[in-house]
Amino acid sequence: MSGQSALRDESELNSGRVATADTSKTADVRFEHVTKRFGDANAVDDLNLEVRAGEFFSLLGPSGCGKTTSLRMLGGFEEPTAGRIFIGGQDVTDLAPYRRNVNTVFQSYALFPHLDVFENVAFGLRRQHVAKVEVKRRVGEMLEMVDLPNFERRQPSQLSGGQQQRVALARALVNQPRLLLLDEPMSALDAKLRRQMQVELKRIQSQVGITFIYVTHDQEEAMTMSDRLAVMWHGKIEGMGSPKDVYDNPTSEFVATFLGASNLLSGEIVRTEGGMVSVATSGGVEIRVPTSRVPDLNSSAVKVGVRPEKIDLAPEGSSPTAGCNSLRGRVRVSTFTGVGNQYIVETESGVEVTVYAQNLGSQFAPRSGDNVVLMWPEEHTFTVRPLGEKTEINELEGD
Amino acid sequence: MSVLGDPQASTATVQAAPPSAHKRRRHWGRAVLPTYSWLVIAYLVFPIAIMIMYSFNKVVGGQPLVSFSWNGFTTEWYQKWSSVPGLTSAFWLSIRLAVVATIVATILGTLLAVALVRYHPPRFRGKTVVEQVLFLNIAAPEIVMGASLLGLFVTLNINRGFLTLVLAHVMFSIAYVTVTVRARMAGFDRALEEAAYDLGATPLVTFMRVTLPLIMPGVLAGALMAFALSIDDFVTSNFLSGTSVPFPVWVYGATRVGIPPQVFVFGAAIFTVGIGFAVLSIVISKKKV
Ligand SMILES: Nc1ncnc2c1ncn2[C@@H]1O[C@H](COP(=O)(O)OP(=O)(O)OP(=O)(O)O)[C@@H](O)[C@H]1O
Ligand SMILES: [Mg+2]
Numbered sequence: 051m052s053g054q055s056a057l058r059d060e061s062e063l064n065s066g067r068v069a070t071a072d073t074s075k076t077a078d079v080r081f082e083h084v085t086k087r088f089g090d091a092n093a094v095d096d097l098n099l100e101v102r103a104g105e106f107f108s109l110l111g112p113s114g115c116g117k118t119t120s121l122r123m124l125g126g127f128e129e130p131t132a133g134r135i136f137i138g139g140q141d142v143t144d145l146a147p148y149r150r151n152v153n154t155v156f157q158s159y160a161l162f163p164h165l166d167v168f169e170n171v172a173f174g175l176r177r178q179h180v181a182k183v184e185v186k187r188r189v190g191e192m193l194e195m196v197d198l199p200n201f202e203r204r205q206p207s208q209l210s211g212g213q214q215q216r217v218a219l220a221r222a223l224v225n226q227p228r229l230l231l232l233d234e235p236m237s238a239l240d241a242k243l244r245r246q247m248q249v250e251l252k253r254i255q256s257q258v259g260i261t262f263i264y265v266t267h268d269q270e271e272a273m274t275m276s277d278r279l280a281v282m283w284h285g286k287i288e289g290m291g292s293p294k295d296v297y298d299n300p301t302s303e304f305v306a307t308f309l310g311a312s313n314l315l316s317g318e319i320v321r322t323e324g325g326m327v328s329v330a331t332s333g334g335v336e337i338r339v340p341t342s343r344v345p346d347l348n349s350s351a352v353k354v355g356v357r358p359e360k361i362d363l364a365p366e367g368s369s370p371t372a373g374c375n376s377l378r379g380r381v382r383v384s385t386f387t388g389v390g391n392q393y394i395v396e397t398e399s400g401v402e403v404t405v406y407a408q409n410l411g412s413q414f415a416p417r418s419g420d421n422v423v424l425m426w427p428e429e430h431t432f433t434v435r436p437l438g439e440k441t442e443i444n445e446l447e448g449d
Numbered sequence: 450m451s452v453l454g455d456p457q458a459s460t461a462t463v464q465a466a467p468p469s470a471h472k473r474r475r476h477w478g479r480a481v482l483p484t485y486s487w488l489v490i491a492y493l494v495f496p497i498a499i500m501i502m503y504s505f506n507k508v509v510g511g512q513p514l515v516s517f518s519w520n521g522f523t524t525e526w527y528q529k530w531s532s533v534p535g536l537t538s539a540f541w542l543s544i545r546l547a548v549v550a551t552i553v554a555t556i557l558g559t560l561l562a563v564a565l566v567r568y569h570p571p572r573f574r575g576k577t578v579v580e581q582v583l584f585l586n587i588a589a590p591e592i593v594m595g596a597s598l599l600g601l602f603v604t605l606n607i608n609r610g611f612l613t614l615v616l617a618h619v620m621f622s623i624a625y626v627t628v629t630v631r632a633r634m635a636g637f638d639r640a641l642e643e644a645a646y647d648l649g650a651t652p653l654v655t656f657m658r659v660t661l662p663l664i665m666p667g668v669l670a671g672a673l674m675a676f677a678l679s680i681d682d683f684v685t686s687n688f689l690s691g692t693s694v695p696f697p698v699w700v701y702g703a704t705r706v707g708i709p710p711q712v713f714v715f716g717a718a719i720f721t722v723g724i725g726f727a728v729l730s731i732v733i734s735k736k737k738v
Pocket of ligand 2: 117118119
């Protein structure tokens with residue numbers, strides 16, 4: 051993530067939840083109420099989505115949530131059952147794939163086995179009747195860029211998986227499309243090559259300045275690479291925004307648990323005053339949450355959450371710092387992980403809370419069995435809709 | 450013409466002899482497989498060898514007709530290959546007929562195969578019917594089809610000749626081409642066509658640049674099959690030839706009087722060309738892989 055976008059994330063965070071507020075900034079791709087049905091199952095369910103020009107946007111979600119289907123509709127390989135899709139303001143819903151200025155890096159690479167690397171990469175340029183000299187130059191440049199010079203006359207079958215993937219990337223990028231779709235292009239790479247390619251991709255994206263839509267089910271990959279991301283579940287978007295925003299400020303229980311780990315406590319909103327909402331947890335303790343972090347002030351049943359790394363442990367009997375929520379508990383498990391300690395603390399109400407503490411050497415390090423006080427700043431507390439309720443809604447709509 | 454495919458098949462068998470894991474069996478396998486292969490080859494090649502041998506046989510007596518006793522070696526018939534009235538023109542007619550029928554049947558059969566693999570009932574309603582008809586076409590006795598075609602052309606008052614021969618040969622070759630191409634398309638990755646669309650290729654360009662090159666081995670095999678079927682077809686052609694007499698029909702007619710040795714010369718020539726194609730196709734397919 052560049053420093054600039056980190057800054058923007060920060061300001062977004064401070065001004066509350068504005069994940070989709072400034073989309074006026076040249077929306078490049080827009081899904082309007084897009085539904086795709088296979089048989090009687092909704093692969094994509096009333097999807098609304100905007101991707102800005104020049105953005106690295108990730109679609110993230112568990113297997114079968116509809117990521118590939120969304121991408122295929124954007125590429126023109128699948129027709130939406132309902133809804134419209136726009137690219138650069140133009141309605142492309144009924145446009146054939148070869149008429150869209152979009153290129154795709156397929157999950158399976160789909161390199162042409164009867165053509166060598168050069169001809170594979172040149173395929174798109176040949177279709178646009180680019181002059182021969184120009185084709186040679188651009189293909190050469192592109193192969194240089196993906197670090198495959200001198201591979202021009204190789205057949206795809208003579209390449210390793212990572213090399214094939216880079217050829218697929220070059221084949222798409224050489225056309226300088228306005229929009230590049232990447233469907234889990236790194237699923238077959240080992241960790242090292244994967245990291246190398248991630249850096250490469252980000253470099254290419256900032257160099258060429260085209261819009262990337264990147265499909266993955268790897269949350270770490272999505273978080274490190276994206277300007278913004280959307281978490282999909284059952285064909286719907288559960289959360290969208292900058293990685294930091296979605297991570298720190300999840301709007302649904304699914305996002306809170308899918309993206310990183312979360313501690314969630316059931317509770318009820320009892321009071322709203324001075325920009326703070328008080329939630330009474332089942333254990334009787336009241337937890338205060340900034341209003342900006344409550345997605346729905348009207349529903350009383352919520353889950354209140356906090357990320358494990360946001361919690362501090364203090365010795366038994368410590369009085370909570372001002373502006374902090376606190377819970378009392380007893381350490382059940384304490385695990386040393388090198389960079390830190392992971393604790394599982396059972397609170398008075400019997401809920402298990404996970405805490406990550408960085409290994410700074412000097413701080414309070416309780417052992418299992420010790421009584422402790424859990425403390426975290428109020429502004430790092432969030433609430434989400436409980437999953438149970440949400441699932442019921444989904445099921446009702448599905449039928 | 451079944452010889453055409455066979456050298457290929459038997460070479461494949463020889464190569465396929467697997468290096469068995471068990472050493473004792475391996476010893477056995479080594480001896481059995483080649484022996485078997487060579488026996489099959491001998492069985493298939495024997496009649497052809499006889500034919501080629503007799504194309505070099507001298508003729509004793511007045512009439513230049515084949516006798517089946519060995520009278521000594523000569524290349525006379527190769528020098529006088531074109532001296533039998535009717536035979537040469539029958540041969541060229543067969544070649545022309547086979548070429549035209551092969552081209553037409555290969556194009557139609559390939560397109561049909563693509564459609565059968567690609568489209569399914571909601572969009573392609575008659576699919577099952579087409580499949581049944583293809584099967585019937587292969588299974589039906591040729592003599593029945595020949596006779597009924599004769600009836601059809603007579604009823605429609607169409608003069609029998611080159612055109613009716615082409616129609617008939619295309620008709621009985623299409624199914625074979627379709628079956629061959631279809632088998633080749635079974636593992637075809639649709640994503641490759643999507644990739645071509647994605648890169649801006651129209652459906653036609655995609656077919657010509659991606660689909661066709663990839664199924665080309667199947668198309669060529671189908672074409673070879675169609676050619677082989679056409680050039681040695683006797684049954685149907687006999688019904689429909691009218692005044693244009695193809696090679697097999699001419700030879701059949703000649704047997705009543707006696708076969709001129711040039712028939713064997715043509716036979717040997719067809720065989721040699723066929724072998725040539727087979728070797729070529731092996732070389733090409735080896736290179737590809
Ligand atoms: N052609 C199809 N016919 C029927 N169902 C389909 C088809 N394509 C996808 N589906 C279904 O639609 C749902 C979404 O599939 P999709 O491929 O979009 O998932 P995904 O999010 O890409 O998953 P993964 O991470 O495993 O690739 C799945 O339940 C899948 O079974
Ligand atoms: Mg997928």
